Amino acid sequence: MNSDLVPNDLWERIAPLIPARPPRRHRFPGRNPVGDRTALAGIVYVLRKVVSWADVPAERIGCSGVTCWRRLRDWTDAGVWPRLYEALLVELRHASLLDMNDCAIDGSHVRALKRGAHIGPSPVDRSRPGSKHHVIVDRHGTPLAVSLTGGNRHDVTQLIPLLDAIPRIRGLRGRPRHKPKRLYADRGYDFRRYRRLVWARGIVPKIAQRGAPHGSGLGKIRWVVERTFAWLHQFKRLRIRYEIRADLHHGLLQLACAIICLRRLRSAF
Structure with missing residues (x-):
């Protein structure tokens, strides 16, 4: 067993x-x-x-x-989960399985059944208490960084924190890689201030514009982040937040991301 x-x-x-x-x-x-x-x-x-x-x-x-x-x-x-997560990202880059030129970012609501930090009324669940999982992924959908916020926090508030949370990933000769060249996101991230902040980091923001008709073509690359949420929510404990302590739920989230990275290593060899 x-x-x-x-x-x-x-x-x-x-x-x-x-x-x-x-x-x-x-x-x-x-x-x-x-x-x-x-x-x-x-x-x-x-x-x-x-x-x-x-x-x-x-x-x-x-x-x-x-x-x-x-x-x-x-x-x-003791910080076991982020160190395990980062070590697997290093292995993926060493095996040339990370494509960080194009990254995508998004958030997903989960209902919270208990009190605790990072819980708020969810605007998509009739103001029931909930939390949000935020994730940034590479071109293949490999999660590079995750965060946890209250259900009433806007997705764009985690744009810069998630970019800064990407660890300096070694594994190849040269400088460690810690930022993408292009960042894809839906129109919920379309704010001039945040576009300027992304440009200031040397990243090209590929963000759908609010008010424009659908069909920009960005979804051809951005869809991988939705698949990553499907992978994460295969871990049924993450579909609903049961933990009162936010750090424990975030730890389970990081462990799930580490297992996803390990699965990608297995499928490549």
Whole structure:
């Protein structure tokens, strides 16, 4: 079961990033702690399924859902997920599987069932509380950076933060790559101020104009970001936000992006 949820190639990449547990001080410390791979299997199980942490099948996974949640909390605080994500992006660039000349950006609403940070009334869901996933992808739909905001935040507010969030991706000789040449977006991003900010970064904004008839042709390249959202929402835990802590939901989002990058590596070899 664990090998299906956490295959060897994923575990080999994440194991060096997991911080070591502090030694126990008591003479009789009790039971041995659950293995990290077992806890990671429980996290991936929850990410793929629509189950609460309390409903994680301990007899199948090997540990309780509470233990998995605690490891998710500890590893999120330790910054494991962004480092795993960036390491896989480096591998993709080293294998010449990243095409950052043309990138696309968009946002997607998700309903939130609990309180917490980055939650607001969604204008597309009758003002019900929700959040937004924002993502910027390369020409093939590989996610380069993701962010989480409240459901009432406009997509354009994450345009510059997402561009700045793209890590400096090494993997080839020369300078690390951290920005595209052209950025594609729908008409929701059509603001002069943000066009100027994109130009100032040396990026050509390919943004549909508001008020113009449809059929600009930009969708021939921009459609990959919609496919990326379909990939992300195959992880059923991301379709609805259940976590109160925004950092934990963002950590699951980054883990899903890392798995998508790993799948692309597998399909290329």
